Amino acid sequence: MSTPWHLQRMAALDFESSDKDPETARIVTAALILVGGGLDTDTRTWLLAPGIPMEPEAIKVHGITDEYAAEHGQDAEAGVGEIAKAITEVVAAGIPLVGHNIGGYDLTLLDRECRRHLGDSLEGICRQPLTRVIDTMVLDRYCAPFRNRISDTQGPYQMRTTAETYGLPWDxxxxxxxxxxxxxSARAAYKMGVIAHTPYRLRPDWVLNLRVNRFNALRDVTVEELHARQVEWYREDAERYEKWLRDPAKAKEKHDPNAVIPTAWPLRPVPAQREAGEGS
Incomplete structure (x- = not known):
């Protein structure tokens, strides 16, 4: 078999944005980092002027104010064009895109920005579907399920929790x-791959002590096969969460009888009203 997926070249992608809804958010900062595969690390970053006021909670997270972005950021259309071109080159080269919640947020955000500024979808610009995506949140949820929240402010599968779970230092x-x-996210993906390709009894104690662990699902698969598995894992997890939210006995104060959780991964379909030209 060819080189295991976690030892191959990866393109780590992350965005900081104006709000948490990928349908309305604008890109503020972006990073695309080529790592692994026995080659030097290649880092590209962008700061964009989003052109709309950012949500206070978003500013609190990434620390970039409207004024700073407007003064120092690149024009949004030009910046999105550069990011899309860089992603196109990665996809054409067959290098997998990796990120934490990349399929639940980042790629949909970029797709909407491409449609907004460039007049085409992300896959349209890439001229092929995205079939090599590695989402460390999806992998972590599937391989090490039932993790409890760390605190009121730190969720069980957010980036910091995942990093610390796999022994990565966090700043x-x-x-x-x-x-x-x-x-x-790239380092976390590598750590997950190492665990999967380590003989069972030699894996870390925390893995062996899990009530359920499914790391073998990451073993001896191609990137394309891993992508296809994540499509199913994400859908199954979304369906379970929707069912939980609709159950008043289980969800309690979070109960929502009309909850609808998107199941598509790694790109959400464009909402019907936006297809009809009613969106932003």
Whole structure:
């Protein structure tokens, strides 16, 4: 078999944005980092002027103010064009895109920005579907399920929790910057691959002590096969969460009888109203 997926070249991608909804958010910062595969690390970063006011919570996360982005950021259309071109080159080269929640957020965000500024979808610009995506949040949820929240402010599968779970050092001052988060996602993917390709009894004690662990699902698969598995894992997880939200006994104060959780991965379909030209 060819080189295991976690030892191949990866393109780590992360965005910091104006809000948490990929349908309305604008890119503020971006990082695309080529790592691994026995080659030197190649880092590209962008700062964009989003052109709209950012949500206060988003500013609190990434620390970039409207004024700073407007003064120092690149024109959004030009910046999105450069990012899309860089992604196109990665996809054409067959290098997998890796990120934490990249399929749940980042790629849909970029797709909407491409449609907004460039007049075409992300896959249209790449001239092929995205079939080599590695989402460390999806992998972590599947391989090490049922993890509890760390605290009221730190969720069980957010980037920091995943990094610390796999023994990666975490610097909170650097965190939530696109470059730092992108690189950490690639390192987490590598760690997961190492565990999967280590004989079972030689795996870390925390893995052996898990009530359920499914790391063997990451073993001896191509990137394309891993991508296809993540499509199913993400859908199954979304369906379970939707069912939980609709159950008043289980969800309690979070109960929502009309909850709809998107199941598509790594790109969400464009909402019907936007297809009809009613969106932003």
């Amino acid at each position: 909170e001052e650097q965190a939530h910057g696109a470059e730092y988060d992108a690189l950490m």
